[in-house]
Amino acid sequence: MARLAGVSRATVSYVLNNTRAVRISEPTRRRVHEAARELGYVPHAAARSLRAGHSRMVLIPAPSVPAGRLYGRFLHELQWALGRLDYTVVQHGTIGLPGDEAARAWAELRPVAVLVPGTGLGPQGVAVLKRSGARAVVTVGPEAVEGAHALLMDHASVGHQAGAHLYERGRRRIGVVVPEESGLDMFSRPRLEGVRRALDGTDGSVTELPLGYDEDSAARLAARWRGLGLDAVFAYNDEYAMLLMRALQDAGISIPEETAVIGADDLMLGRLLRPRLSTVHIDLPSGRDLAELVDRAVRDPGAPLERHPALGARVVHREST
Amino acid sequence: MARLAGVSRATVSYVLNNTRAVRISEPTRRRVHEAARELGYVPHAAARSLRAGHSRMVLIPAPSVPAGRLYGRFLHELQWALGRLDYTVVQHGTIGLPGDEAARAWAELRPVAVLVPGTGLGPQGVAVLKRSGARAVVTVGPEAVEGAHALLMDHASVGHQAGAHLYERGRRRIGVVVPEESGLDMFSRPRLEGVRRALDGTDGSVTELPLGYDEDSAARLAARWRGLGLDAVFAYNDEYAMLLMRALQDAGISIPEETAVIGADDLMLGRLLRPRLSTVHIDLPSGRDLAELVDRAVRDPGAPLERHPALGARVVHREST
DNA sequence: TTGAAAGCGCTACCAA
DNA sequence: TTGGTAGCGCTTTCAA
Numbered sequence: 001m002a003r004l005a006g007v008s009r010a011t012v013s014y015v016l017n018n019t020r021a022v023r024i025s026e027p028t029r030r031r032v033h034e035a036a037r038e039l040g041y042v043p044h045a046a047a048r049s050l051r052a053g054h055s056r057m058v059l060i061p062a063p064s065v066p067a068g069r070l071y072g073r074f075l076h077e078l079q080w081a082l083g084r085l086d087y088t089v090v091q092h093g094t095i096g097l098p099g100d101e102a103a104r105a106w107a108e109l110r111p112v113a114v115l116v117p118g119t120g121l122g123p124q125g126v127a128v129l130k131r132s133g134a135r136a137v138v139t140v141g142p143e144a145v146e147g148a149h150a151l152l153m154d155h156a157s158v159g160h161q162a163g164a165h166l167y168e169r170g171r172r173r174i175g176v177v178v179p180e181e182s183g184l185d186m187f188s189r190p191r192l193e194g195v196r197r198a199l200d201g202t203d204g205s206v207t208e209l210p211l212g213y214d215e216d217s218a219a220r221l222a223a224r225w226r227g228l229g230l231d232a233v234f235a236y237n238d239e240y241a242m243l244l245m246r247a248l249q250d251a252g253i254s255i256p257e258e259t260a261v262i263g264a265d266d267l268m269l270g271r272l273l274r275p276r277l278s279t280v281h282i283d284l285p286s287g288r289d290l291a292e293l294v295d296r297a298v299r300d301p302g303a304p305l306e307r308h309p310a311l312g313a314r315v316v317h318r319e320s321t
Numbered sequence: 322m323a324r325l326a327g328v329s330r331a332t333v334s335y336v337l338n339n340t341r342a343v344r345i346s347e348p349t350r351r352r353v354h355e356a357a358r359e360l361g362y363v364p365h366a367a368a369r370s371l372r373a374g375h376s377r378m379v380l381i382p383a384p385s386v387p388a389g390r391l392y393g394r395f396l397h398e399l400q401w402a403l404g405r406l407d408y409t410v411v412q413h414g415t416i417g418l419p420g421d422e423a424a425r426a427w428a429e430l431r432p433v434a435v436l437v438p439g440t441g442l443g444p445q446g447v448a449v450l451k452r453s454g455a456r457a458v459v460t461v462g463p464e465a466v467e468g469a470h471a472l473l474m475d476h477a478s479v480g481h482q483a484g485a486h487l488y489e490r491g492r493r494r495i496g497v498v499v500p501e502e503s504g505l506d507m508f509s510r511p512r513l514e515g516v517r518r519a520l521d522g523t524d525g526s527v528t529e530l531p532l533g534y535d536e537d538s539a540a541r542l543a544a545r546w547r548g549l550g551l552d553a554v555f556a557y558n559d560e561y562a563m564l565l566m567r568a569l570q571d572a573g574i575s576i577p578e579e580t581a582v583i584g585a586d587d588l589m590l591g592r593l594l595r596p597r598l599s600t601v602h603i604d605l606p607s608g609r610d611l612a613e614l615v616d617r618a619v620r621d622p623g624a625p626l627e628r629h630p631a632l633g634a635r636v637v638h639r640e641s642t
Numbered sequence: 643t644t645g646a647a648a649g650c651g652c653t654a655c656c657a658a
Numbered sequence: 659t660t661g662g663t664a665g666c667g668c669t670t671t672c673a674a
Contacts, residue, residue, distance in 0.1 A: 009667085009668080009669090010669080010670080012668095013668070013669055013670085014669095017669080019669090019670090021670095043667085043668075044666090044667050044668070046666095046667080046668095047666075047667035047668045047669090048667080048668055048669075049668095050666095050667080050668075051667080051668045051669050051670085052668085052669075
């Protein structure tokens with residue numbers, strides 16, 4: 001930069017980085033700072049990390065569907081916590097590359113850590129990332145991946161809680177909404193499976209109900225409701241639950257007498273309906289905890305891989321069941 | 322990399338980049354590709370863009386509050402569209418740095434374009450970014466910033482539409498909810514101002530109503546509602562509107578007879594309430610359009626700055642007003 | 643206290 | 659058709 005501002009590039013580096021191993025005279029410091037301000041000099045992160053051989057970048061692939069309430073808040077908290085630990089968080093918008101191929105794209109940025117929600121990253125992908133210098137790979141999803149730390153989030157437990165609750169309340173013919181919106185399979189499949197498991201070996205039965213997130217689709221489902229002979233429904237989440245509950249009520253089906261309805265996510269809005277919506281509350285790990293896991297892993301890449309169950313699910317019983 | 326795999330680094334570069342100016346024999350290509358796969362070689366993006374002098378990175382600062390439905394979808398669409406144009410989208414989690422300081426942090430990454438939502442970036446910041454090589458800076462907010470392209474999103478028009486609608490329907494004493502949650506001022510202030518402007522010079526009046534996003538806060542407001550003597554309320558958005566409407570109904574206030582309620586954002590859930598929630602529908606530009614604006618600006622940085630009004634607001638009249 | 647120079651991984655030019 | 663090499667901006671070691 002401003003070697004036109006009197007000194008050598010080395011000196012500039014010393015001054016701007018406050019290198020303690022080297023003493024620079026006050027007048028020189030001042031001149032450097034002044035020149036930097038004047039020229040609007042900003043160091044070049046790529047050059048720096050190229051030289052250093054590592055970065056402080058934590059890469060998180062952007063979700064392939066717009067993040068929901070819960071995940072959005074979680075991500076935000078995480079970002080903040082990592083920032084406090086002096087990491088730079090980068091959400092990388094991977095278009096549609098499948099798992100291990102996406103890993104290559106991420107690896108090009110040479111992040112110090114990668115945090116991958118969902119399935120799709122295999123042991124191959126983890127290996128690519130590690131070889132390219134990532135000191136920590138953390139997956140957040142239903143199962144651990146070889147070579148990576150894992151935050152185990154099994155959405156089946158959400159369905160399981162819902163199913164068990166409905167069964168306990170005396171319901172036997174249970175519908176499970178599966179959103180038609182693509183990209184949600186990741187959550188909806190395990191939730192459905194969880195309900196199945198909860199009812200396995202009992203006299204209860206499970207019926208899969210595809211549903212689009214619009215009033216028409218809900219009305220159509222409601223119109224054929226009595227034909228389905230269901231006495232309860234787990235509606236994937238609170239939003240679908242609200243939609244379906246309204247459609248059922250409009251079709252003259254009384255909630256919870258004729259059909260019990262339960263959602264998930266414990267949104268505030270669910271409490272506003274009448275009857276108030278029962279729901280499965282989901283506890284996500286705090287962003288701070290996850291940030292600390294990442295930091296630990298980065299500082300000591302040799303440490304044994306951690307795997308934490310990290311999704312707490314519990315029923316909040318209100319009036320709709 | 323694999324100069325241990327037989328050839329020179331230059332040849333590797335040629336092969337992997339499919340450099341057309343140079344012919345490489347088929348056997349050599351094969352050997353290079355094989356070695357690359359075997360070693361799990363991934364090019365180093367930083368080194369590449371250092372050498373090239375530019376990157377294809379579009380930087381978007383991550384929002385300081387978890388993104389809402391509308392913005393989340395917009396961002397997602399934008400990311401996809403930019404991806405199609407072969408840009409890499411990076412959301413940079415700037416912690417709490419104020420505007421122009423944050424610009425320096427962004428500039429370190431030498432993005433080819435920067436897309437900044439909200440206020441907070443000043444002409445200084447724009448200058449820093451451009452000097453550091455950004456070929457396009459696009460702000461998305463209420464007013465244009467010197468040196469940057471602008472997508473003009475004036476949330477005052479949202480409030481204005483709501484205010485005018487309520488006035489037309491014969492309402493005169495109008496409350497405006499202002500969320501207590503921090504980080505929302507960016508939107509709530511202009512919306513409030515818009516209502517004020519709509520009623521300016523009429524016999525209507527505007528009352529500011531702070532409200533937290535929880536049932537207690539809503540109940541407290543509802544309890545003192547009659548004392549406020551209002552006949553209508555614009556509730557910031559649909560979520561606050563749903564919350565408040567329920568609290569008012571629980572307090573025995575009839576909607577819309579005694580008090581009209583209108584929200585904003587046109588969420589699907591608002592249609593599920595009874596009475597159905599009137600709302601201000603907000604049209605955001607499509608992600609594709611914005612992506613094309615960015616691309617144009619990058620290809621021709623000399624072109625005159627574009628400024629587009631980009632927020633359409635129109636009332637969707639349902640039953641609550 | 644400061645400067646010269648090497649080298650991080652990559653690509654583009656020139657020579658072989 | 660391939661290889662050698664300079665140089666992108668930075669930090670760090672070594673010398674002055």
